Amino acid sequence: MTRFLLSRALHAILVLGMVSVTTFAIMHLAPGGPSVLADPKLSAAERAAIVEQLGLDAPLPVQFTRWITRAARGDLGTSFLYAAPTAQAIADRVPNTLVLAGAALLLACLIGVPTGIAAGAAPGGTLDRWALRASVAGIAVPVFWLGIMLILVFAVRLQWLPAGGITADVDGGGLVDRARHLILPASTLALASASELFRYTRAAVREGRDANWWRVARARGVPRRRLLWRHAARHALVTLCSVLSVQLPRLVGGAAITETVFSWPGMGRLGVEAALARDYPLVMGVTLVVTLGVVLAGVLSDLGQLAADPRLRRA
C-alpha cells in the first residue's frame, strides 16, 4: 500500500511538472502577449515599465524557474487581469465549481447507474431501448446548446427556474434559492456524464450475466433483485471508478462552458477568461489546480477500485 501511494505521488509530481512546462511554453511562446499590454494608449516607456514590473523581460527559463520556485512555496503570483493574488482569485472560485461539478456528478451517478443496471438486466426491453436512445443523444449534445435550450424552456418560457447566477441576492440568499439556481447548470453538465455512466454500467451488468459467478449465485438461489443490485452493481463499480476518473478533466472543460452559459462564477470560466486575456499567472494557477484535482481524483479512483474488488489488492 505504501509503495502504491509512493509511486502514485511520484507519478503525480511528474505529471504536474510536464503540465507546467508545456503550459508555460505554449503561453509564453504564443505571439501577442498579455492583454494588459494591448492598450493602444500606452506609450513605449509605459509598456516597458509594465513589462519590467511583471518580470516579462527576463529570459523564459529564468521566468519559469522564478515561477516554479514561488509556486512550490504556495505563491502563484499576481493576476494581471484582477490585480490580485492568483491564489486568492482561484480560491474564491473553487467552491462554486466544486458545488456545480459535485452536483452534476451526483446527478449523473443517480441517473446513469440505476438506469444502467435496470437496462442491463433486461436487454432489448422497453427501458433498455429508450435509455440507449437517450444516451446516444446525451453524449452527442453540445453542452452549451443544451444549456441554452434549458434556459429557453425553463427560464424564459415557463419561468420556473432562474436563467443564471448562483443566487438571486447579492449577499448570499437562502439554501432554497441556491438550489434553484443550481438545477439547470447541474443538469446541463450532468447529461453527458450520465449517458456515459449508463452505457458502461449497462455493459458491465450484461457482461456479468454471462460470467460464472452469476450462474453460481443463481444456482444457489440468490434472489434476482439482490443479484442485480448487489453482485452486478459491485462488478460494475470497478469499471465506473476508472470511467469517473477519466471523465473528470472533461467535466472541468464542460464546467467552463456551462459556467459561461449560466454566468456561474466558477473556476472553469476563470480559466477561459484568463486564457483569452493571456493572463499568464492566472492560467498557470488554474491549470495547476485543475491538474492537481485530476491527479488526486485518479488516486481516489484507484483506491476505490481496490476497495471494490478485493482481487486487485493481491496483485
Added chain:
Amino acid sequence: MTARVVPRGLLGLVVMTAVVTIGPWLWPANPNAIDLTNIGAGLSPAHPLGTDETGRDVLSRLLGGGRVTLVVALLAMATAVTLGSLIGGIAGFRGGRVEAVLMRGVDAALAVPGLFIAICLLAFAGPGIPSVVLAIGLTTWMPTARVVRGEVARVRREPYIEAASALGATSWRILWHHVRPQVVPLLLVTSTLGVATAILTEAALSFLGIGIQPPTPSWGNMLAGAQGTLSSYPWLAVLPGLLILCAVASVNAAADALRPTPVDSSP
C-alpha cells in the same frame, strides 16, 4: 441490436455529407448576403428556413456551416490520429523507458482540460480554419495514442513479428507491413469517435468566440450568434444545435458499427 447491411449511423453521415457538399447547387442563395430589411423573418419561399439576426438566409448558412464544420472536424481528426498513432505506435513498439516517458506525457496531457490549452494554442496562428484544426488536433490525440499503444504492444509479442525480425526485417518494415494492418480496425473506430469530439470542440470554441470567425458560417458560431438574440429570435438557436447533435450521434453510431467486437458487449 441486429447487424444491418448499412448501419444507420453511417447512412446518416453519408446523407449529411452529401447534402452539405452539394448544398450550393441545392440552394444557391449567398450565405453571407446581409439584408437588414428582413431580419429574423419566418419561413417563406425566398427563405425556406427564415433569416437570422442580420437578415442572412438560414438555410444557406446551415449548408455552408455544415461544410465548414465537417471539413474542420475531419482535418482535426486526421491531425489527432496522425499524432496519436505516432506517439502510441512508438511507445508500444519500443516499450521500456521510451514507452514510460511517452505514456506519462499522455497522462499529463489527459489531466489538463483541453479547452484551456486549445485557447492558448489558438493565439499562435490567430483565428482561422487552419489554427482551429491545429488547436483541436493537438488537444484530442491522447485517446488514439492509448489505443494504438495497447494494440501495438499486444501485436509486438506475436510469433510472426519475432519471425519477421529474425528474418532481418527493419523496425519500420515490421511496423508498416506487420503491425499496421492489425491496428487499423481499432484505429478506424477511434478516428470515427475523433470526428465526434472534433465537431463538439469546434462548436465549443466557436461558441466562446475564438473558433471559426464570422462571417464564415459554422454550426458552432451560428449558435454563438443566435445566443446574442435569444430573447427576440429563439428559434435561430435550435437548428444548428440539432444538426450538431445529429452529426455527432451518427458519427458515434458509425463508430459502434465499425467496432470489431459486437456492439452489444461494448459500452
